[in-house]
Amino acid sequence: MSVHWIADRTKCFDSSGIRKVFDLGAKLKNPINLSIGQPDFDVPELVRQAAIDAIQDGKNGYALTQGMPVLRDKLQGRIDQEFRHGDRQVFVASGTSGALVLAMMALVNPGDEVIVFDPFFVMYNSLAAIVGGKVVYIDTYPDFRIDLDRVASAITPRTKMILFNSPANPTGAAAGPEEVEGIARLAEERNVVLVSDEIYRGFSYDGPFVSPAKYNPETLVIDGFSKSSGMPGWRVGFAHGPRAIIQEMVKLQQYTFVCAPHPFQWAAAAAMDIDMTPQFETYRRKRDMIVEGLANDYELVTPGGAFYAFPKVPWGTGTEFVTKAIEEHQLLIIPGNVFSRRDTHFRISYAAPDAVIERGIEALKKLAKR
Numbered sequence: 001m002s003v004h005w006i007a008d009r010t011k012c013f014d015s016s017g018i019r020k021v022f023d024l025g026a027k028l029k030n031p032i033n034l035s036i037g038q039p040d041f042d043v044p045e046l047v048r049q050a051a052i053d054a055i056q057d058g059k060n061g062y063a064l065t066q067g068m069p070v071l072r073d074k075l076q077g078r079i080d081q082e083f084r085h086g087d088r089q090v091f092v093a094s095g096t097s098g099a100l101v102l103a104m105m106a107l108v109n110p111g112d113e114v115i116v117f118d119p120f121f122v123m124y125n126s127l128a129a130i131v132g133g134k135v136v137y138i139d140t141y142p143d144f145r146i147d148l149d150r151v152a153s154a155i156t157p158r159t160k161m162i163l164f165n166s167p168a169n170p171t172g173a174a175a176g177p178e179e180v181e182g183i184a185r186l187a188e189e190r191n192v193v194l195v196s197d198e199i200y201r202g203f204s205y206d207g208p209f210v211s212p213a214k215y216n217p218e219t220l221v222i223d224g225f226s227k228s229s230g231m232p233g234w235r236v237g238f239a240h241g242p243r244a245i246i247q248e249m250v251k252l253q254q255y256t257f258v259c260a261p262h263p264f265q266w267a268a269a270a271a272m273d274i275d276m277t278p279q280f281e282t283y284r285r286k287r288d289m290i291v292e293g294l295a296n297d298y299e300l301v302t303p304g305g306a307f308y309a310f311p312k313v314p315w316g317t318g319t320e321f322v323t324k325a326i327e328e329h330q331l332l333i334i335p336g337n338v339f340s341r342r343d344t345h346f347r348i349s350y351a352a353p354d355a356v357i358e359r360g361i362e363a364l365k366k367l368a369k370r
């Protein structure tokens, strides 16, 4: 095989550092696994049954590209009720990631600038690069707040998009109401597309979730059922925004993903009727366990949402610290440089049983004292 066969776009990013930790972890006998970005609760029973019923009822053919009415109409009703925008349309995507891919393909031309807040979700910079976009990073250390003046001065005539994610992966930071309104209005004033990744909206612990779409009706919202209903393997996401953008995304979906998995759309429709507040409350308590457990030994911004904490390493680089954590304590965490241009922090996912979190805290206390 010739290396020339491989397209240039594959060279603009590395394979996810998270996978490397997973590979290392697969070799350990009894790891303390705080690395996985998925809920440790299962899909609710009624929703599992809805998936089984859909399969048994023969809902196994292609779904409509834009999503089956059972789910899409229900989502549209809920979105209309929340936002009351005349021109807000939804479609069902193949996971939240699928919706992100289509958003990039539909909106970013080669050379367009895409503003990404650092630390960022691993896909953002890679996806922007795949479509030829130029990533413009805005550093948000040490408190992971959004400085609107910095965003305003980063916007150039080539800026196409701002990628916003709250509650955030990997920091757990949940933007306050002023930040949300500020970024929404700034994008509108400067005629830049605001993409709001709201996959963790249910996991908001210290106040109600507010979408920037409330203030900027042209916001493109990306969302999905992976985290909120514990079904990341079922690949059901959705996006809503101005009709003209949604129609292009649906067109692109027709020639890429084709559709979101058909039976799981029926299950996702059932999931919309299930109250997940108990699960979110459990995660708030897990958040408190981590914050209290690490308070004396780590510099940590209290995460307001999602199921991640992003402490500063007490010594060495993020990579050195995580390597030691794995070698000496079988503790699986992710070095900050996977999500950032800095390598000074590490990500904990507390989507794990309490006993695992407790073991993780003990190991981290020992590691800090090294």
Ligand code: PMP
Pocket: 037, 094, 095, 096, 097, 098, 121, 165, 168, 169, 197, 199, 224, 225, 226, 227, 232, 236, 237
């Ligand atoms: N956005 C963020 C911020 C995420 O953390 C994730 C999952 N880790 C996704 C999108 C992708 O979710 P999905 O599994 O629905 O593709």
